[in-house]
Amino acid sequence: MAQPLLDDRAAPDGAAPPPPPGPLGRLAGWSFRHRGRTVLLWLVALAIAFGLSTAFGGKYSADYTAPGSDSKTAQELLARDFPTQSGDxxxxxxxxxxxxxxxxxxxxxxxxxxxxxxxxxxxxxxxxxxxxxxxxxxxxxxxxxxxxxxVANPTDxxxxxxxxxxxxxxxxxxxxxxxxxxxxxxxxxxGAIGSEGIGMAAAALILLLTFGSIVAAGLPLLTALAGLAVSSLLIPVLAAIMPVPDWSTSLAAMMGIGVGIDYVLLLVTRFREWRAEGLEPQAATVATLDTAGRSVVVAGITVIVSMLGLFAMGLSFMRGAAFAAITSVLIVLAAATTLFPALLGYLGRNVDRLRIPLPRRKAARAANVISPGWLRWSRLVERYRIVAALAGIVVLLALAAPFLDVRFGFPDQGNDPAGRSTRQAYDTVATNFGPGANGPLLLVAELPAAKDTAALDALVARLAGTPGVAAVTPVQYAGTSAVFTVIPTTGPQSTATEKLVRTLRDDVIPPTTATGTNVHVGGLTATAIDSSANIVKRLPLLVGGVVLVSMLLLLLAFRSVAVALKAAVMNLLSVAAAYGVVALVLRGGWAGKLIGIDNPTPLPAFVPVLTFAVLFGLSMDYEVFLVSRMREAWLRTRSNSESIVIGLAGTARVITAAAAIMVAVFAAFVPAPEVPIKVIGVGMASAILIDATLVRMLLVPAVMHLLGDRNWWLPAWLDRRVPQLHIEGPPPA
Structure with missing residues (x-):
C-alpha cells in the first residue's frame, strides 16, 4: 500500500515534521512509488512518437526570403511566369x-x-x-x-x-x-560527423569525474537520452505542420542534451545532499524536486521564454527552429520531473555505487560538504570585490570588441573547403568570369503590355553604364513579364555588391517604374541582402522583449529588483562577449583555422538572433541555480555577505560541472561542415564558458557584495502584490 504524501518528506528521528510537499514534490512521490508505471508510460510515449514520425513526418524546408521584400516579389513572379527557371x-x-x-x-x-x-x-x-x-x-x-x-528546394x-x-x-x-x-x-x-554522440561521450566523462560513480553519472545521461529520443522523433512531425529548417535538428539536439544533462546534474547533486542529511530515498526524492526541482522548472521556463522571442522576428524558419528547440526543452523538463524520480526508485539507494578509482579526499566524499577550495575563492572575491567587478567588466568588453566590425551576410560556396567541387567551381568562375559571376542579380519585370518594351530597353542601356555592373544578359519575355541577369563586378559577399543593389532600386530602376513597367531585383544575392537587413532591423525588438520578460520572471522568482536588473545586464555582457568570439573566428586567420574557417566569412544574420535567444535563457539557468542558493542562505542568516559566500561556495562545483558538460556538448558541433551550425557551436560553447566562469564565479558575487542588502530589496507595494514562489524550496516548518 502506498504511503501518504505527508510521509514522503518524513524527517529523521527527532526532527520537526516537514511541511507538505508542493506540486513537484507530489509528482516526484507518485513517480517514485509508481516507478514501473512511469517507465512504461515513457516507453509508450516513445512508441507513439515513432508512429507519428513514420506516418506523418514531413520534409524539412525553410524560406529565408524577407517577407514583403523586393527579392521576394521577384521570386514569386519568376515562379509564376518562368516556371522552368524557378526550380533549383x-x-x-x-x-x-x-x-x-x-x-x-x-x-x-x-x-x-x-x-x-x-x-x-x-x-x-x-x-x-x-x-x-x-x-x-x-x-x-x-x-x-x-x-x-x-525540385524547388535543394533539400528535396x-x-x-x-x-x-x-x-x-x-x-x-x-x-x-x-x-x-x-x-x-x-x-x-x-556529410555528417555525429556531433550528438561526441557530445554525449564528453558529457559522460565529465559526469564520471564529477560524481566518481557510474550510477550517479548515468542518471543524467539516461534522462537526457530519453528526452532526446522522444523529441527527435517529434520534430519531423512538426516539419509536416510548418516550415522547419534542416539545421533545427542540430539545434534541438544541442538544447536537449545540454539542458537535460545540466538539469538532472543539479537534481542528482541535491538528492545526494538530502541523502547525506539522513533522508530515505523516497523522502530525498520528494525533497529534491521540492527544492532543486523548482529551480530547474524556472530555468527551463526562462529558456522557453527566450525562444518564444524568436516569434517576434516574423520569419517562418525562425518559428520552426524555435518550436523545435522548445519541444526539446519541454520534453527533457518532463523527463527530469517524472522519469528521473522513477529511476531513483530503482537506483536511489545505490546512487554512489560502482565508484571509479579517483584520488579524492575523504572530506570531499560527502555530497553536502562545501569544497574548501571554492570557499577560499568565495572569500577572496568578497575581499577584493571592487577589483573583481572592474576586471570582469573589462575582460567582457575586450572579448566583445571584435563584434563591432562584424560583416553580416550568408556564407557562400567561396567559403567551402578548398577540396570540394563547389569551391573549385566558385574559384574557376571567379578567375575566368570575374567575382560577380558567382552572385548574379536576377531582374524580373512586369510590363504594362506584351509588346511595350521601350522602357525596358532604356533600362538595359542604363544598367550597362552603371558603375559596378560588369554585364547585362539579353532579356527573355513571357507575355507581359520579362527576366534578365545583371552581373556585378564584385563578389556576392562584397559590400560594393550590396551598395549596387540599393543603387539599382533607388536610382536606376525608378525612372522605368514611372512609365508603368515595374522591375524587381531578385536572385540569391539580393535575397541574402534583403534577409540580413530585415533580421538586423528586428533584432532590437527581440532583445528588448526577451530581456523584459526574463526580468519579470526573475522578479517573481527572487522578489528582488536588484537581482533582476543585475541578471539582465550580466547576461547581455556575456552574450556580447560570445558574439565577439564568433566575430573573431569568422575573420579567418589563426582563430578561424582552429575550427576550419580559413578565409574571411560573413556572419549569417539569423545566427546572432538565434544564439541570443538560446544563450540568454541558458545564462539565466546558472543565475537561477546560483542565486536560489544565495537566497536560501539569506532567508536563513539575514547576512548578505555570508549568503553570497555560502551560495557561491555551495553551487560553484555543480555550476562549473554543468557548464563543462554544456561546453562539451556545444563544442561537439564545431566540426560540423555547415558554417551556421559551426558558428552556433562556437558561440554557445564560448558563451557558456564565459558565463559560468567569469560572470557567475567572479562578476556576479563581486557586484552583489558591492550592493549589500539592496540585493534583496523589493518595494512594499510590490511585495504585497507579487506571489510567493519559494524557488529556494518551501519555507521550513
Whole structure:
C-alpha cells in the first residue's frame, strides 16, 4: 500500500515534521512509488512518437526570403511566369585549355550532359551559350552550364542522386575539368560527423569525474537520452505542420542534451545532499524536486521564454527552429520531473555505487560538504570585490570588441573547403568570369503590355553604364513579364555588391517604374541582402522583449529588483562577449583555422538572433541555480555577505560541472561542415564558458557584495502584490 504524501518528506528521528510537499514534490512521490508505471508510460510515449514520425513526418524546408521584400516579389513572379527557371539549379563549370567550344570538347560535353540528364530529378541540361556570356572571353577555356532540377528546394534533392552527378563530373576524363556548384551539391558534400554522440561521450566523462560513480553519472545521461529520443522523433512531425529548417535538428539536439544533462546534474547533486542529511530515498526524492526541482522548472521556463522571442522576428524558419528547440526543452523538463524520480526508485539507494578509482579526499566524499577550495575563492572575491567587478567588466568588453566590425551576410560556396567541387567551381568562375559571376542579380519585370518594351530597353542601356555592373544578359519575355541577369563586378559577399543593389532600386530602376513597367531585383544575392537587413532591423525588438520578460520572471522568482536588473545586464555582457568570439573566428586567420574557417566569412544574420535567444535563457539557468542558493542562505542568516559566500561556495562545483558538460556538448558541433551550425557551436560553447566562469564565479558575487542588502530589496507595494514562489524550496516548518 502506498504511503501518504505527508510521509514522503518524513524527517529523521527527532526532527520537526516537514511541511507538505508542493506540486513537484507530489509528482516526484507518485513517480517514485509508481516507478514501473512511469517507465512504461515513457516507453509508450516513445512508441507513439515513432508512429507519428513514420506516418506523418514531413520534409524539412525553410524560406529565408524577407517577407514583403523586393527579392521576394521577384521570386514569386519568376515562379509564376518562368516556371522552368524557378526550380533549383546545379551549376556545371567546365574548363579545357583546348577551348570549351572546340569540336572535340563539344562532343565530350554533349555525351556528359546526356548522362547527367538521365539522373533522377534533372529535367534539363543547358550547355554553355556564348551569346549569354556563359563562355569566358579570350580563348574560351571555361564555360558555365546549368542543370535544371524538378525540385524547388535543394533539400528535396536526394544526396544519392547528387553524388551520381559528382561521379560523372569527376569521370569527365583527361584534359577536361568539370566541377559542380549549387546548394544541393554543397549539402551532398558536407556529410555528417555525429556531433550528438561526441557530445554525449564528453558529457559522460565529465559526469564520471564529477560524481566518481557510474550510477550517479548515468542518471543524467539516461534522462537526457530519453528526452532526446522522444523529441527527435517529434520534430519531423512538426516539419509536416510548418516550415522547419534542416539545421533545427542540430539545434534541438544541442538544447536537449545540454539542458537535460545540466538539469538532472543539479537534481542528482541535491538528492545526494538530502541523502547525506539522513533522508530515505523516497523522502530525498520528494525533497529534491521540492527544492532543486523548482529551480530547474524556472530555468527551463526562462529558456522557453527566450525562444518564444524568436516569434517576434516574423520569419517562418525562425518559428520552426524555435518550436523545435522548445519541444526539446519541454520534453527533457518532463523527463527530469517524472522519469528521473522513477529511476531513483530503482537506483536511489545505490546512487554512489560502482565508484571509479579517483584520488579524492575523504572530506570531499560527502555530497553536502562545501569544497574548501571554492570557499577560499568565495572569500577572496568578497575581499577584493571592487577589483573583481572592474576586471570582469573589462575582460567582457575586450572579448566583445571584435563584434563591432562584424560583416553580416550568408556564407557562400567561396567559403567551402578548398577540396570540394563547389569551391573549385566558385574559384574557376571567379578567375575566368570575374567575382560577380558567382552572385548574379536576377531582374524580373512586369510590363504594362506584351509588346511595350521601350522602357525596358532604356533600362538595359542604363544598367550597362552603371558603375559596378560588369554585364547585362539579353532579356527573355513571357507575355507581359520579362527576366534578365545583371552581373556585378564584385563578389556576392562584397559590400560594393550590396551598395549596387540599393543603387539599382533607388536610382536606376525608378525612372522605368514611372512609365508603368515595374522591375524587381531578385536572385540569391539580393535575397541574402534583403534577409540580413530585415533580421538586423528586428533584432532590437527581440532583445528588448526577451530581456523584459526574463526580468519579470526573475522578479517573481527572487522578489528582488536588484537581482533582476543585475541578471539582465550580466547576461547581455556575456552574450556580447560570445558574439565577439564568433566575430573573431569568422575573420579567418589563426582563430578561424582552429575550427576550419580559413578565409574571411560573413556572419549569417539569423545566427546572432538565434544564439541570443538560446544563450540568454541558458545564462539565466546558472543565475537561477546560483542565486536560489544565495537566497536560501539569506532567508536563513539575514547576512548578505555570508549568503553570497555560502551560495557561491555551495553551487560553484555543480555550476562549473554543468557548464563543462554544456561546453562539451556545444563544442561537439564545431566540426560540423555547415558554417551556421559551426558558428552556433562556437558561440554557445564560448558563451557558456564565459558565463559560468567569469560572470557567475567572479562578476556576479563581486557586484552583489558591492550592493549589500539592496540585493534583496523589493518595494512594499510590490511585495504585497507579487506571489510567493519559494524557488529556494518551501519555507521550513
Amino acid at each position: 539549379t546545379i551549376t556545371v563549370v567546365v574548363h579545357s585549355e583546348a577551348g570549351v567550344m572546340s569540336p572535340a570538347v563539344q562532343t565530350r560535353l554533349t555525351a556528359l550532359f546526356a548522362e547527367m540528364a538521365k539522373v533522377p530529378h534533372v529535367k534539363a541540361a543547358e550547355a554553355p551559350d556564348p551569346r549569354r556570356g556563359q563562355v569566358s572571353p579570350g580563348a574560351g577555356t571555361t564555360g558555365i552550364a546549368k542543370l535544371r532540377l524538378d 534533392m536526394p544526396k544519392a542522386d547528387t553524388h551520381k552527378l559528382l561521379d560523372l563530373a569527376n569521370g569527365a576524363g583527361d584534359g577536361l575539368t568539370v566541377s559542380l556548384g549549387g546548394q544541393a551539391v554543397q549539402m551532398a558534400e558536407q
